[in-house]
Structure formats: structure tokens, C-alpha cells
Amino acid sequence: MPATPLEVEDLSAGYGPTRVLEGVSFAVPAGARLAVLGRNGMGKTTLLASLAGQTKRYGGRIRLGGADITPLSTASRAHAGLGYVPQTRAIFPSLTVEENLSVGLKERPLSALEEAYALFPRLKERRRNLGTQLSGGEQQMLSTARTILGRPTVLLLDEPLEGLAPVICEELMEAFAELARTGDTTILLVEQRIQMALDFADHVIVLERGRLAWSGTPQALTADQDTVERLLGVGGLH
Amino acid sequence: MQTVLSIGVDALAYGMVLFVISIGLSVTMGLMRVTNLAHGAFAMIGGYIASYAARDLGLGYGVAVLLAVVGTVAIAIPIERLLYRRIYGAPELTQVLMTIGITFCIIGIANYVFGPTLKTIPLPQTLREPVDLGFRTIGAQRVFAIVCGLAVAAALWFLIEKTRFGVKLRASVDNAAMAAALGVRTQVVYAVSFAAAVGLAAFGGVVGAELLPVEPYYALRYMVTFLVVVSVGGTGSIPGALLACLLLSAIDTTGRYLSPEYGEFFFYLAVIAIVCLFPRGLIARAK
Amino acid sequence: ETVKVGVIGPFSGPFALQGKNFKAGIDAWFATHGNKVGNDTIEVIYRDVPQPDPAQSKSAAQELVVKEKVQYLAGFYFTPDAMAVTPILKQANVPMVVMNAATSAIVTKSPLVVRTSFTTWQTSTPMAKVAYDQGIRKVISVVSDYGPGVDAENAFKTAFTALGGQVVETVRMPLSTNDFSPIMQRVKDSGAQAVFAFLPSGPTTLGFVKAFNENGLKSGGIKLLAPGDLTQESDLPALGDAALGMLTTFHYSVAHDSPENKAFVEAARKAIGNPVELSFPAVAAYDGMYVITKMIAATGGKPDAQKAVDAVKGLAWVSPRGPVSIDAESRHITENIYLREVAKAADGTYYNKEIATFEKQDDPGLKAAP
């Protein structure tokens, strides 16, 4: 077994004076699919952003493939193999679709763009359009494709399905699963639709007010209706 | 007819000089989104270095130009690291405050070091001869400025629109955090672009010194002109800046010929009209 | 007793050079004459008004009077700055010695104003005669579009037409003009034999003179005539060969040949530091100090503005620029105006060489005023 792709140890982070995350620790095995759940404003986005190096860190360490990346900048973390798809999509508005994608290529040749087009044919049709001219769903596709092109070993997905048509959601989830299987990519997924997340993941953590409140397998979570109701505010998972 | 032609030539020459000096500003403002009011200050530093090299040290014009560009960039890099880096992405007004502060300091220092008098940059003989165009003569220096302008425009356009570096730069400006998350080393990208913009400023300051002579208040005196030209063209757009320079200089030159006493009126009325018609610049970069 | 003199001028900003010249002139005075008048010691207090800003000038003057208790106000590079202060002189019981501001009307605003510099009318008028005597009959006037420029245009036009010449066109160009090529084209098209030009000293003069040469006017035999602002000594190194042979009329050249001037220039150059920076405001400041010492002597160092001013009416002396006097009625300086040519000295420096003298010129602008 190679080194654990991602280990988080006692991470505390936030924005300026506001602390959001408090002592979060977990580790993910290679090729794992981890779902990060939690109610509104509990710190899911903050967790992912902290891993990507975009928040203020108050304490704790992050290890990527065994190497300590805590002191690294966002860009260096990306080069170390961390891919981040933020919740707000963060399309570059003044770049065309093709240029948006090519930023994600890092140093790979332009021909690699075809990979993205194969995943989302819609993007190929719109390749010359500017980022802002895309529909909400198209932007979501672009954002995801852009990051995948960088061939990350750990992929952080913050609600990548938001605003996507059901068919596309399915295809995308399959693509993620495929990525995890064949590419040895470890995936952290934040997703609002709990069932969908549970169907996808092989491991779950739940955040509550910035703390790790629960962790285990999807099956265990489904079985634990009490926790589901308390931490996620919904009843009746099956 | 002769007069018309002659005005046309003057407009072209003046426009290209403006272009050479202000294009660097178009890069900082349009691509790096820094309202860099100190642009003229860097052009001025270039002018001073060239003047010192050519006049006081007696070096050749080419060497002086090179020294000016390299020297200005060398001065600008620490300023970028210490000061500009803090205002990338800051509100426009904050940038205005900081860059005005930098301008004041540079003026004060230039005044102290070089004194308040005008500085000239001696031209080589070839650039000093008037060139005969048949219907009139024009300084060879102006022809040189026109050529430089075109060369700079082409090179810059290629760099920004056609290279990976250009894409990275534009991405970093649109959303630095996201660009970094995709592995772009935004600080390096910024530093390189800034250096390029400053180098262009210095180059323009030297090439344009015949029209806009070098003295400590250069930095403030022409600030508005540069700002106007760049935003009328559409910041960050090379063709836009070129078009704006030519158009505005044509209006300015014609107005100055026909009715100099209302020259300013024409110029600024034209600016208002153009901005109202093209509120995002003649050739706008999409945002 | 200490007698305080408040000097207001541009000591920083784009016009700092002129303020520096004020200071150099005053320092030269002290260096050559000491700072004592009888038992009184003169103390100079400087206040900076970097650009024309009458409000700032006035509040500076008020502060000088009220807080520093100055007995004399002096300096004033720009006309509006001087104008702003005239209304308070009477109440403050303080005379004002204008060391530069060159609009004729200032002396009429208060009986307590004395001027030791010049007016644009005064320096521009003789040029008409120079032009006419050279056989020039058609002139185009090109001036910067602001008060002094308009004064210069009017002065020249009045005098030239009186002589029988013709001003074929008058062009006023914005102060911010950088590119003078179109103006030169206009000059060419006007068919004039000479250009009469007025621009404030500073960076634009360089562009103007260069454009004049580059557009083939110089080689086409057209003469460039101007009051001396255009060839201010501090601009000459930059103008260089381009200005060689240019004719200007002015009240003072640093190269004026007289023992008084030699002494003055030596002291003033020492005071200013860089010798090439010395130019005309210094001499007016120097003479201004002379006038002030006379005033102090007359009043025994006591504040009495009217008495002080009365004491110098008609005062005549030999200034570094030549013989001068204060006109008893207008309180403006009567002086020689010289025709000068830009020449190159043996050591490679450029200077304004005086080639003719118009003696005892008063200010024609006062009579012309409506």
C-alpha cells in the first residue's frame, strides 16, 4: 500500500478573526471516495478551501501522500496533486471555454483538452464562448473539467452537481467513480443530496459547527437514523 | 490637401508616441487590474536613466535605451515585491492612493537627485535628420517612434492573446485564488507582467522624450493623458489602445490646427462622446 | 528689534525652481549686505504655495501677519496669489513687494503694493520694434492661453500695429499642449515672416522650439521672437543648439555685463547650489530685499505700511540688471529691457547675449488696461 493520500490532523481554520473549523482530523485511503456532509453553514466549504490552502489556518497539519503540505501555497499544493473545484465555480469570465480549460492543464499539451470534451461534449460546442456566456450548468461542467485535466491525486469537489440536469448528474457521478477506480484518484465530495452522496461514497464524515461530528461508512450512517436526523436534519434515508 | 496630409502625419506620429508610452499602462490596468497611476513615474525613471547614460556618460543611444529598460525594471521589482503585491485585487481607490503615493515619492527623489531642470536624451545622428516625405519633412525620431509602436503592439498582442503565459495572466487576474488552485504561480505571473509593463513604460519614456520631455513632474503632468488614452481604448486591449491613440491624436491634432484656442474643448468633448458611445472602451475586453 | 518678512512662493511642486530662485536672490542679498538695517535684524519666513492657489496664498498671508507678525509680505510668483492678498494689506498694515507676478493690474489693487519684477506688457512691447526694424511686416502671434499669454499677445499686437506692422493671426493654445506640430503647420500656412511666441518657462518650451526647427520653419527663414520667458537660463541647457540665434526681449539676463551683476551672480549661484538653475526671479527678489531694507530704514523698523511705501516711491538705484527706479505713481519698477540672442560660450554653455537696450521702460500695460 502506498502512503495515505490525504491525512488531516487537528485542523483549525477560518476567515480573518472568524474561526470556523475546530480540530478536524481524518485520513483517506488511496482511491477512496469520501463524502463530506453537514447542514447549511457547518463548514464543509471551509474544510475543502482549507485543504486547498485558501483560508487562514490556526493550527493542525495536512499531509498529501505522506508529505507535509501545510506550509505550501495554493499553487504548490496544486502541483503536489491536489485538485479543487470550488462551490462558486470560479469560472474565469474573460477567458474562453478553451482557455479556461487550458489553465487546468498545467504543463500538459493542448491536445489533452479532448479528454474534457469527451466527458462534456457540450463544452466542445461552446469552446469559443467566454466563461460568462455559459449557462449555470455549463459553468459547473467547465469548472469540474478544468480541474480534472490537471490529473490530481486528491480531488476536492464542492457540490459539483449543483444546477446540473439529472442525466448529467448521473454521468458525472459515474465519471467520478471511474476516476477513483482507474486513476487511483482520491475524491472528497460535498453534496447536498444526501442519498446521492451516500450512493457514491465508501466513507462519510459529517461536520457540525466546524467539528467532525460523525464518521463511518454510508451503511452505518443509513442505519443510524438518529444521527441523520440530528446532524443532517432529514429523516427517512434508505 | 497638403495640409490635410501633413496633419495626418503629425497625428500618426503623436499617436504612436502616446501609444508606446501608455501601452504598458494598458497591461497593468486591463490585465492586472491595477490602476497604476505611477506608470508615468516609471516612464520618467527610464527617461532619467537614458539621459544620464547618453548625456552624462556619453554612451550610445541604443545602450542608453537598453540601460533605461533594464534599470527601471531593476528599480521596479523591489517596489513590486514590497508595495504592489499588497494591492493586487484591492479596491480601485486603494490602488489609486498607493500609486499616487509612489508617484509622489519618485518625483521627490528624482527632484532631489537630478534637480528640477529639463533633461534631454541626445539622439544619434541618424535619428536627428529630418526625413523628407515629399510634401513636408518630419523628424526621423518620429518615424522611429512609429516603428517602435507597431513592433511593441504586435509583440504584446501575441504574448497576451496567443501564449500560455497570456492565459495564465488573464486567469490570475480574473480570479487569483482559483488560478492558484489550478497550479498557476500567480505571484510569479504578476511579477513578470509587472516587470514587462514597467519595461514598456521606460522604453516609451525614452522614445517619447522628444515630445514629452523628462523632468520631475513628468509623472503627474501626463498621468491624465495616459489614463484617458488607455481607458478610451478599452483597458487591456492592445488594438483598442492603438485605435484610441490614433483617433484621439487625430482629433487633438486637427483641433489644434483648426482652432487651438478650443483645442482642449475638442479633445475632452471627443473623449466624452467616445466614452458615452463606447462605455467599455473602443475595443473592450470582455469581463 | 527683529523685522519679519514673509515670503510666499512655490517652494515645492512643478514650479519649485522659481521659488528656489526667490530664495537664492534673498540669500544673495543677505550674503552681500548682511541682515541688519540700523539696529533692526531682518528675518525671512517662507511659506509654500506650490501652484496657483489664491485661497492657500491668502491663508498663508493671514497666518504670516496674525501669527508670525510679519511687517512685510513679499514673493508671489503667480498673479492670482498676489491678487488674493491685496485686500488684506490695509487692515494688516503691511506693504507687499511683488517679486514676480507679472500682470499689470496688481499694483492698482492696493496702494501698498510695490513691484520689483516686470510685467509681460513691459517685456513684450519692445519686441515689436525689434521685429519692425528687421524689416518684418507680417507676424503671427502664438501664445499660451492664459493671462500672461494674452497679455503678451496684446502688448505685441498693440505696439506692432502702431508701428505699421500687421499681426496676421493670433493663436492661443492650451497650456497643456505637448505636440506643437499642428501649430507650426498653421504658422507656415499663415504666410507670416515671423512668429511672436509666449510660453511659460518649463518643459513645453523645449517641445515648442524643437517643433519650430523640425517642421522646417527655422530653415525656411521664419524668425522666432519671444519675451525672455522662453529662454529662461535654467531651460537653456536642454534647449541647446535648437535655440541658438533665437531673439528674446527681457529685463534680465544672467549674463548681463556689469560689476553689480557679477557680484550678484556669484552670491546667488552659491546660494542656489546648482549654477545652471539661476534665472530671473532671483534678481527681482534681490532688488525686492533692497526695497524692503529701504522701507525698514524709513520707518525705523516700526510697522507703518503707508510710510514705508511712500519712502520708496521714486527710489532709483543700480540693480544687477542695470539702472532701475520705482515709479512714484504706479509703484512698479521702471527698467531697461534688453534684446538678447541665445549664444554659445567658449565653455560650451549657452547664454542670453544682450545685443541691444531699450532704456527706462515703464509698464505700458497699465495705460492699456480698460
Place this chain on the structure above:
Amino acid sequence: MSAQDTPAPVFEVVHLAKNFGGLRVTNDVSLSLRPGDRMALIGPNGAGKTTFVNLVTGALKADAGEVRLNGESVNRLDPIGRVRRGLVRSFQVTRLFLEMTPAEHVALAVLQRTGRSGRMFGNFRAMPDVMEEVEEQLVALGLHDLMHRKVREIAYGQQRLLEIAIALALKPRVLLLDEPAAGVPQSDTGRIEQALAGLPASLAVLMIEHDMDLVFRFAKRVVVLAAGAVIFDGLPADVARDDRVREAYLGSYAHAGHAA
């Protein structure tokens, strides 16, 4: 549907069309809403749903077609005029004032609606009727605790809810919701539903949504847009059975069946 006992439409769109360059984004779309209607507009990504909203609200200019409110054409009205006639939208990508608080957002809407937004004195906190409505609206969407925080500091899902609160505070007659639940966690979509359920019956609502559970619970009528054209207009129960819709949009969701 029989026309006798149903009221006249408040909102009608006839033959609406729009091209972007060569791309036909809206292709002869006609539909209408009556008071009390609860309609869902669904369709693949890039089908032209948001564009449709932009066209009817006047943010974009249509190439052809007409938009009517209460039987009157509003083609000539600018977006502001249309809002004042009661046509209100929410934004798919939140557009909020990051430096202002939720209370201020809702208050602005209330003040604007009641014609007091131009008042140059007083403060909304001192206007009891405004404050009451603000609190009511924020309580309904669970934002009450955050009411005086800057929007910049509240989580995305909460911003989405605020987006809806503003639209509701304008008391529209026709409400266009562009993916109101996107980004809102499942635990909180209930709040949106409740808020919608509490709306006056006379209001006509058109909702764009990709969350099919929400769509089927909310909508009484479903319109499906694909490549700019309406390919289905009917009852929710029928939509999953339509082959074209299934292929273009629903995928396996249709097989799984929905809570009917």
C-alpha cells in the same frame, strides 16, 4: 383545460425568440400563467431557461415575440417597469450586497415596494411595519439569527435563501424562481417549500429547478425546454413518461419513479 372557470392569465409569453450569434437559445416559446399557477420549467443545461427569464424580465431584449402582464404588453417596459408591474425574479447565481445585512436586503425590498425607498430621512429600523415584515420574512427562511451579519460572512446556502426572501418581500404577482434550491442543503429545502406554500394563492409562480423531488412536490404543471424550444407542457404525472424528456433530461430518474 377548460377556460370557463379559470381566471384570465396574469402572465403570457407569445412566440418569444432569441439568438446569440448563430445559437438559437429561445425558439418560439409560448406559455402562460394564471393566478395560483405553480409551474416548473425544466430542461437540460443550456436549454435556455435562464435566458427565458432574462427575456421576460427585460434584462435581455427579445428578437421577436411578446410578453404580457395582465393582458397588457410590457415589451416596451424596461426591467424596472416590469418589476413594478409585479414581475419579480430571483437569480440563479446569487446577486447580493456583500457588505449589507440580510435585514437591510429585505428592508430595501419592502421599502421599495411601499414607495419609500427614496425617503431621505428616518431609518427602517424605526419603521415598525417594515421591521415586522423583515423579521417575518427572515424567520420564515431561517435567517433570523443572521439578520445583522454581513452577507459576505454567511454561507452560500444561506445566501440562496436570502435571494428568495428578497423576491418574496417584493410581494409579486408573478414570481420567477431560477433554481431556488441549488446550493441549499436538503435539510433546508424544506424551508423554501414552506415559504412557497405560504404564498398567497393568487400568486403565479414559475420555478426553474433541477432537483426533481422538489419539482414534483411543488409543480402542478411542468414545461420542458430543450434547445430553446418547448418539448413538453403538461401534468407532472405525465412528464416522466415522455420519451423525449426522459432521454434529454431525466435519465434514470424517470425509472426510479418519483414520490407520486
Place this chain on the structure above:
Amino acid sequence: MDRTMTAPLAAAAGRPALGAGPLAFALLLALAGLGYLLFPDNLALLTRLIAIAFLVLSLDLVTGYCGVATLGHAALYGAGAYAAGIASARYGIEDPLAMTGIGLVGGALAGLVCGVVILRAHGLPQLVLSIALVYLFHEFANKASGWTGGSDGLSGVTTGPLFGRFEFDLYGHTAYLYAVGLLLLTLIVLRLLVRSPFGMLCRGIKEDPVRIQAMGASPKAALLKMYVISGAVAGIGGALNAISTQVVALDSLSFTQSAEALVMLVLGGTGSLFGALVGTVVFTLFEDFVSAANPFHWLTVVGLLLIATVLFAPKGLYGTAADWIARRRARP
């Protein structure tokens, strides 16, 4: 309702900590009195400072509260100054109150004209429009020298006694007290204005005009209204300047004056009335002290001040201080 719980949060949410109403005004009054006592010989400077403060406040209304970028605001100030000056010099209106009123109207009219033009664009092009406008105003005043005195300045402005009793004399007591009075009155009115629904609307427009449109309000109309108000405020300042110095010159509607006002505003902090005041006071006094101490190098020192402000007080002196206090208070 748990209003008690949200109240301290409101204080923490970035509302200016010192904005606590009457207290702040009392403080201001005390400062004005202190200025009078400490600098009895420098009242002319303080009066000039207050006149500029009107310009900076007026700029804050459109820039700080509405997000309109302008480097041409002196056009409004100069219009007020010339209106008041011309009324006195050419029409013999010498009553200071009347002159102030005329300045106010002049400024408001200029505000209307500038507003109509400037509001046609956003961001940088807007900045350029404002620059073009202020140059046009400047050129116009230069050309119309029959009215304005051109570049020599408009002299011959005379000011009668205030309320028919108090002369504007050399020592500037009347001018200073009048200026302080006007300033306090204006501040009270402006404070009401910025806290009113209209003020809130403007802040909304600053952040997202499209959102405001979607609420059914017209950003353009509101901004134009604000521009006219801002013009009136600047006009008062201009008139005050004309009244107290009895000259008006082209510098009062110059680009330099506009840029300086913007610098003062940003220095103090945009978007709060007190920020505008703090900026004006600090910049003007600083400039005065430094230039008196060393007129030859003050520009460098001012430059350093500006740079230091951006580095250490990025929200402006007042804005950063207010933030800091708010944070201290928010902490339990």
C-alpha cells in the same frame, strides 16, 4: 424575538463605532472649539480646511456611498465658488448667507450636469468622463474671463457682515465660526440622509445595480439625485471658500483639486462621513506642517504617508480604526 441577542452583533457588523450620533457631534464641536483655542492665529488655515472638508464630504456621498468613481469632483466645488464669487463681484450680493445659498444652487446645478454625463459609464471610463468634465469646466472658466477673471482669478469679491453684524476680518474669527456652523449643520443633514432608506438604496446600488433594478428601483435616478445633493454640499464649500478668501481662481475647479480631494477621502476612509473629515484634517494639517518644516521635500513625505496608509490602514485611517474598535467590542 431575541432582539437583545442581535443588538451587539449589529454593532459588530461594521457600523462605524464612533457613529453613535450626538456623542460624535459633541466631540466634533469640542474639536472645533479646541482648534479655535489652540490655533487662534491659524484660523484662515482651519477655515480653508473646512471648505475643503465640504468638497471631500460631497465626494464621499457619490464615491463612498454610491460607488461612483470620480476624479473631477472639484467641478462642483468650483461651480459653487464661482457662483458665489460672481454674485458678489458682478452683482453686488454681499450677504454671506445669500452667497452661500447661491453657491449651493450653483453646485447643485453643476452636479446635475456632471451627473447626467458621468453616470453614463462605470469604472474606469467613468473616471475618465469625470476627468474630461473637470477639464471642460476649467477651460470654460478660463475662456469666460469676462465673468471669471480667467487665469488671474476673480478678484473684487466682497463679503458683507454676517447677520449684518459680524465682519469677516483679517483674523478670520467670523469666517471660522461661520464655517464651523455650516459644517455642523451639513453634517447633521447628511447623517440623516445616509442612514435613511435613500442612503441604504445608494449603498445597494454601489454593490450591485442590477440587483437594485430587479427590486424595481432605478439606480440611475437615485444616483442622479445623490449627485445633485453632492453638488449642493460641494457648492457650499466653494461658496465658503469664496466668502472667506474673497477670491476665486481656476484651481478651485481643477483636476489637481479633485485628485487631492479623492486622496483625502481614501486616506480617511470612504463610506463614512467621519472618514471624510478625518482624511481632510489629517492631509491638510500634515501638508501644512510638513511643507512649513521643509517645503522642498514635503512631497516625498506625503507620498510616504499615503503608502503607509495603504499598508497599515487599508480601509483608511478612520475606517480601520472603526473596524478595530468594532472587533474589540465584538470580542466577549
